[in-house]
Each structure stands twice: as structure tokens, then as C-alpha cells.
Amino acid sequence: MGSMTKVMRKICQGGALDGAAAGGARAAPSSTATALAEQTSSATSAFVEDGTPQTAATSAVNGQTVRWRPQQVDQAIVAFHRRHGAICEQYRGLRARLLSMNLPQAAQVIAITSAVPEEGKSVCAINLALVMAEGSEHRILLVDADFRRAALAGMLGIPRTPGLADVLRHEVQPAAALQPSPLPNLKVLPAGKVPDGAHGELLGSGGAAAVLAEFRSAFDYTFLDMPPITTVSDVSLLGPQCDGAVIVIQMQRTPEPTVQQAVRTLQANNIKVLGAVLSRCAEHGPGYYDYYDSSGDHD
Ligand SMILES: Nc1ncnc2c1ncn2[C@@H]1O[C@H](COP(=O)(O)OP(=O)(O)OP(=O)(O)O)[C@@H](O)[C@H]1O
Numbered sequence: 001m002g003s004m005t006k007v008m009r010k011i012c013q014g015g016a017l018d019g020a021a022a023g024g025a026r027a028a029p030s031s032t033a034t035a036l037a038e039q040t041s042s043a044t045s046a047f048v049e050d051g052t053p054q055t056a057a058t059s060a061v062n063g064q065t066v067r068w069r070p071q072q073v074d075q076a077i078v079a080f081h082r083r084h085g086a087i088c089e090q091y092r093g094l095r096a097r098l099l100s101m102n103l104p105q106a107a108q109v110i111a112i113t114s115a116v117p118e119e120g121k122s123v124c125a126i127n128l129a130l131v132m133a134e135g136s137e138h139r140i141l142l143v144d145a146d147f148r149r150a151a152l153a154g155m156l157g158i159p160r161t162p163g164l165a166d167v168l169r170h171e172v173q174p175a176a177a178l179q180p181s182p183l184p185n186l187k188v189l190p191a192g193k194v195p196d197g198a199h200g201e202l203l204g205s206g207g208a209a210a211v212l213a214e215f216r217s218a219f220d221y222t223f224l225d226m227p228p229i230t231t232v233s234d235v236s237l238l239g240p241q242c243d244g245a246v247i248v249i250q251m252q253r254t255p256e257p258t259v260q261q262a263v264r265t266l267q268a269n270n271i272k273v274l275g276a277v278l279s280r281c282a283e284h285g286p287g288y289y290d291y292y293d294s295s296g297d298h299d
């Protein structure tokens with residue numbers, strides 16, 4: 001068992017969520033990784049080619065949809081580009097666990113964060129929101145709450161404004177700021193225009209709590225793409241409004257003590273750690289493939 005696997009066990013101790021592995025498009029030249037890469041190139045996006053089948057549930061949410069341009073959507077967004085691949089299936093495993101944890105079926109606000117920068121939070125948040133919206137059973141909102149390194153709009157090729165910051169500055173109403181997606185029950189709220197130095201001030205305002213409460217009443221699941229925990233304190237500002245956090249850990253990069261520190265910070269802020277997602281597993285050698293194997297689904 002690798003040391004990161006042990007970290008995951010510790011994080012998830014007694015918790016409902018096991019670690020989920022979500023590898024990436026930057027696969028190393030190994031057999032498993034190559035297989036993933038091949039799936040990547042051959043699969044097509046049903047969002048683009050087929051549209052979303054209309055079901056009773058779809059018409060219930062009856063949301064407006066918009067096409068995302070494949071060439072503008074980041075290749076790591078497997079839930080858009082490679083919906084039938086093994087990595088996307090890992091996200092569906094994460095979805096199943098989140099759904100099973102939420103037995104009362106209460107609306108949930110979930111922060112996606114990591115110990116240090118660039119571990120794959122934004123990629124994870126987008127993929128998770130997309131798979132959560134599949135099937136149209138739940139109303140999903142994806143919010144860019146990382147005002148320092150806003151990434152959602154760029155990764156999806158959608159307008160950067162209006163966004164959360166514009167809502168918090170009372171420039172636009174929350175409902176008017178939500179952008180449609182290719183799925184009728186998924187809405188996206190980019191970061192918007194953040195005045196210099198106003199990051200913490202906007203997120204820490206009472207307005208942020210009110211806006212999140214509004215989202216909670218309108219959506220079943222709200223995913224917040226957050227900054228890293230150990231470098232900025234923003235997670236503590238929105239923490240009280242969240243039901244829990246998912247920590248993204250990039251394999252063989254983030255030292256275990258750093259991850260533990262991040263978990264302690266979350267706990268100190270009364271933010272429940274729902275579980276951890278290992279990112280870019282496919283890049284790090286055969287010792288990590290057991291996560292893929294354990295899913296039993298390589299389609
Ligand atoms: N699983 C993955 N496979 C391939 N590339 C990935 C994967 N996850 C992330 N990346 C790439 O790594 C970069 C960083 O990812 P991302 O922006 O999701 O990280 P982050 O933790 O949100 O970073 P930040 O701390 O800056 O907000 C992006 O360019 C993204 O395309």
C-alpha cells in the first residue's frame with residue numbers, strides 16, 4: 001500500500017467517503033496510461049454529438065442549455081470530452097458515494113479544495129458537477145469561489161462575467177448571473193470581476209452567506225471551487241456555509257504532513273472532511289493502478 005493510500009485511509013477514517021482516484025489526460029507512457037489516452041482520443045462527447053435525452057426529470061428542471069465548444073474546454077474535463085472513459089467512471093464512483101452519504105437528501109453545499117495550489121481542484125469540481133448532473137435527477141450548481149486564481153470560465157470557454165463577485169458586489173442578481181450549461185439541470189457561476197485586494201472582503205461578507213443560502217434553496221448540490229487551504233484563508237470564510245469539503249491530493253507531490261495540516265485546518269473551522277480525491281494517478285506508475293482496477297470498470 002503506497003504512502004498516499006495510507007494518508008487517504010487516515011483522512012477518511014470513520015468517514016463515509018473513501019478516497020476516489022481521478023487520473024488525468026496527462027498520462028505517462030505505460031500500458032494502463034496508454035489505454036486511458038486511447039480512450040480519450042476515440043470517445044466523443046455526448047453533450048456535443050447527441051444532446052441530452054429529454055426525460056420527465058429533464059422537463060421538470062426544464063433549464064435552458066448552451067453548447068460548450070469542445071476546443072475551448074480543457075482536455076482534463078473528462079466528463080465532457082471522454083464521458084465513457086475509465087477516469088470519468090471514477091468520478092461517477094465519487095458521485096455514488098456523495099449521494100449515499102446524503103441520506104436525508106438535503107441540499108448540500110460542498111467545497112472542493114486542496115492543501116497546496118495546482119492539485120487539480122478546478123478540474124475535479126467541474127468533472128464532479130458534470131457527472132452529478134447526468135441523468136437530470138439533481139439540480140447542480142458549480143461556483144468559482146477562487147477569486148485569486150479563477151479558472152472555471154477559462155477551462156470551459158464561457159464568459160467570465162457576470163459571476164459570484166459581481167453578485168456579492170450587488171451588481172447583478174444571483175439568478176441573473178447563473179450561466180446555462182449543456183445540461184439543463186447544471187448551472188455555472190464563474191468568479192466574475194474581482195476588484196484588486198477585495199478577495200477576502202467579498203467572501204467574508206454577510207452577503208456571501210445570504211447568497212449561498214439562496215443557492216442552497218434552489219439547488220440540490222452546490223460545488224464550490226475553492227483556493228488551497230494552506231496558502232490562503234478563504235476556505236474558512238465560506239466554510240460555515242458548507243456541509244463539507246472534498247480534498248484533492250495530487251499523487252506523489254503533496255507531502256503527507258501538508259495534507260494532514262490541511263485536514264486539521266478544515267476541522268478547526270468546523271468543516272467536515274467528506275473525503276479525498278487522488279488526482280493524476282495514471283501519471284505515477286503501476287503502484288497506483290489498483291484504484292482503477294478496484295472500480296472494475298474500464299469501459
Ligand atoms: N487530472 C488531470 N489530468 C491532466 N491535467 C490536469 C488534471 N488535473 C489538472 N490538470 C491540469 O493541471 C492544471 C491545474 O489544474 P487545476 O486548475 O484544476 O488545479 P487547481 O488545484 O484548481 O489549481 P489552483 O490552485 O491554481 O486553483 C490545469 O492546467 C489542468 O488542466
Ligand SMILES: [Mg+2]
Nearest residue numbers: 121122146151
Ligand atoms: Mg483552481
